[in-house]
Amino acid sequence: MLRIVETSMLPVLTCPEPTEKMDRIAVKEVFAKAVKEWKGGSFALDLSNWIALKGTDCLRDAAEGILLALYKPAKYSKKQSEEPETVVELIGLRGNEEAKEVIRETEHVVKGIVFARNMTNMPGNMLRPLDFAGKVAELVEQVPVEVEILSRERLAELGMNAMLAVGDSSAYPPCLAILRYRGNPDTKEITGLVGKGVTCDTGGYCLKNAGSMMGIRGDMAGGAAVAGAIYALAANGVKVNVTGLIPMCENRISPGSYLPGDVITAYDGQTIQIVNTDAEGRLMLGDAVAYAVRTESVSQVVDIATLTGAAVGITAFGAAPCLAEGEAFYEEFLEGIGLSGERYLRLPIYPEYEKMIESEVADMKNSGGKFAGTITAGLFIRKFAAGRPWIHLDIAGTSWVEKPIYEFQAKGATGAGVTSMYYLCRRKGRSL
Ligand code: BES
Numbered sequence: 001m002l003r004i005v006e007t008s009m010l011p012v013l014t015c016p017e018p019t020e021k022m023d024r025i026a027v028k029e030v031f032a033k034a035v036k037e038w039k040g041g042s043f044a045l046d047l048s049n050w051i052a053l054k055g056t057d058c059l060r061d062a063a064e065g066i067l068l069a070l071y072k073p074a075k076y077s078k079k080q081s082e083e084p085e086t087v088v089e090l091i092g093l094r095g096n097e098e099a100k101e102v103i104r105e106t107e108h109v110v111k112g113i114v115f116a117r118n119m120t121n122m123p124g125n126m127l128r129p130l131d132f133a134g135k136v137a138e139l140v141e142q143v144p145v146e147v148e149i150l151s152r153e154r155l156a157e158l159g160m161n162a163m164l165a166v167g168d169s170s171a172y173p174p175c176l177a178i179l180r181y182r183g184n185p186d187t188k189e190i191t192g193l194v195g196k197g198v199t200c201d202t203g204g205y206c207l208k209n210a211g212s213m214m215g216i217r218g219d220m221a222g223g224a225a226v227a228g229a230i231y232a233l234a235a236n237g238v239k240v241n242v243t244g245l246i247p248m249c250e251n252r253i254s255p256g257s258y259l260p261g262d263v264i265t266a267y268d269g270q271t272i273q274i275v276n277t278d279a280e281g282r283l284m285l286g287d288a289v290a291y292a293v294r295t296e297s298v299s300q301v302v303d304i305a306t307l308t309g310a311a312v313g314i315t316a317f318g319a320a321p322c323l324a325e326g327e328a329f330y331e332e333f334l335e336g337i338g339l340s341g342e343r344y345l346r347l348p349i350y351p352e353y354e355k356m357i358e359s360e361v362a363d364m365k366n367s368g369g370k371f372a373g374t375i376t377a378g379l380f381i382r383k384f385a386a387g388r389p390w391i392h393l394d395i396a397g398t399s400w401v402e403k404p405i406y407e408f409q410a411k412g413a414t415g416a417g418v419t420s421m422y423y424l425c426r427r428k429g430r431s432l
Pocket residue numbers: 201203215219276278279280281306307308309310366367368369373396397
């Protein structure tokens with residue numbers, strides 16, 4: 001944890017020297033590295049050099065780098081070794097209210113990232129869909145966010161059959177978590193954040209092979225990121241309206257599982273021919289996006305998901321493919337990612353890609369085949385956004401690192417997407 005103090009009794013860690021040309025990632029990296037190399041427990045840090053050369057805003061990255069370097073994934077061994085929490089005391093900020101504000105804001109953002117990492121790392125048997133909903137509700141308990149959990153029965157009444165097609169494959173029932181944060185009563189504008197919450201993805205009857213099963217518990221990273229971002233927005237009192245929707249389920253084999261060849265009718269009445277039960281995320285997200293637009297009246301939508309293996313083929317683990325419609329909204333997103341330091345690569349939308357998901361018997365099919373899989377998956381979801389400005393983030397590659405790319409990462413979940421969604425929404429609510 002960070003503590004802002006006048007003077008400190010703790011040993012002082014010699015701060016790395018700032019340089020003019022360091023970008024946001026470089027600043028995070030430099031601090032994370034210094035913290036990881038320090039083996040002396042709690043310490044003090046004087047950041048006045050950094051503020052003098054790079055301005056107060058660099059504290060955002062310094063604080064994020066420090067706190068994320070301290071992150072330790074949970075362990076479940078019988079003999080628990082309780083390590084004391086490392087305290088980092090920041091000195092040299094006396095009278096600098098702006099600096100203190102930036103640090104406080106970043107602490108809330110980091111709590112959102114840590115939540116996303118913890119959820120994504122959690123073993124599947126400890127995080128069923130309803131457990132996940134409970135954790136999300138707990139996260140936002142102390143901040144002004146309204147939580148609604150739609151049960152399996154309610155989803156059936158509402159006709160969310162695309163969600164149920166997947167969710168009914170498991171004895172652990174699906175649900176839809178809805179988070180409403182209203183920070184700006186002066187406008188009706190609402191940004192919808194929709195995150196895939198598949199707590200385990202076996203592929204269903206189109207079963208994955210054993211080699212690709214280890215990571216299946218991480219298939220709810222997008223949903224966890226949505227919750228983390230909304231927590232941070234609410235904790236920081238950002239002046240925006242946001243509704244988060246997290247469809248939660250397992251994708252398994254059971255008598256109730258859906259099958260290739262099935263045709264289902266989604267919440268908005270569009271029909272879907274199932275050609276692959278492993279393309280389950282788009283079904284969950286399609287219904288949730290339709291619900292966001294029709295029933296929650298969101299003005300624009302971001303969806304975020306560990307959606308396609310093809311995404312990893314395009315940009316690997318350090319950047320994520322994205323699709324967008326609506327240039328003004330995309331511009332705002334670009335400004336947001338400028339602050340977050342995350343990397344995205346926009347993919348094109350051409351008419352031939354739309355043709356790839358046309359079905360002979362239904363309004364669409366749930367896989368466009370083996371080419372351009374990231375684009376066709378995104379375009380499937382776009383069909384449910386009713387023409388609203390839309391951004392689609394495929395974090396299949398960036399949400400998890402077997403080998404960390406950056407010092408501010410740990411092996412396992414990265415918390416991808418939290419900062420980009422936070423800063424996208426924050427931009428709308430605050431002038432920077
Ligand atoms: N959750 C997976 C995508 C994924 C793969 C995420 C690897 C992280 C690492 C998704 O549900 C999936 O299985 N997608 C299929 C779609 C295909 C069947 C059209 C894929 O990408 O193979």
